[in-house]
Amino acid sequence: MHARLKFPPGILNYWAQENIPEINRRITYAMRSVGQGLESMKKFCGIMYLNPPVSQNSYEQICGRVNATSMNVATESMKKATDEEIAAADSTDITVSGDGTWKTRSHTSQIGVCTVIGADTG
DSSP states (O other): OOOOOOOOTTHHHHHHHHHHHHHHHHHHHHHHHTTOOHHHHHHHHHHTTOOOOOOHHHHHHHHHHHHHHHHHHHHHHHHHHHHHHHHHHTSSOOOEEEEEEESSSSSOOSOEEEEEEETTTO
């Protein structure tokens, strides 16, 4: 048995409108995370029988925001890791080991990862 909640008239439409930017950000981030873009997003929405995704202009704005946010998170994460390693070594003279890879051969891919491991914090 379950109960149905009764909302004031129009509140569901209001929430739906308020969530449109959040949904757009989430699907754009998800598609970019798997190396896909707007055309793949359109195809996915068509297959799932969803409304068409954002316009090219909106997509580019969202990608810019996602990129800026990702850069901020990465910078903060690296700063925190650096501070932890300096604290563990009790010196600014630290030793690390690093490695990186790309999604495709050569460095033409814009999707890559890098790992740096501190000698003292592992």
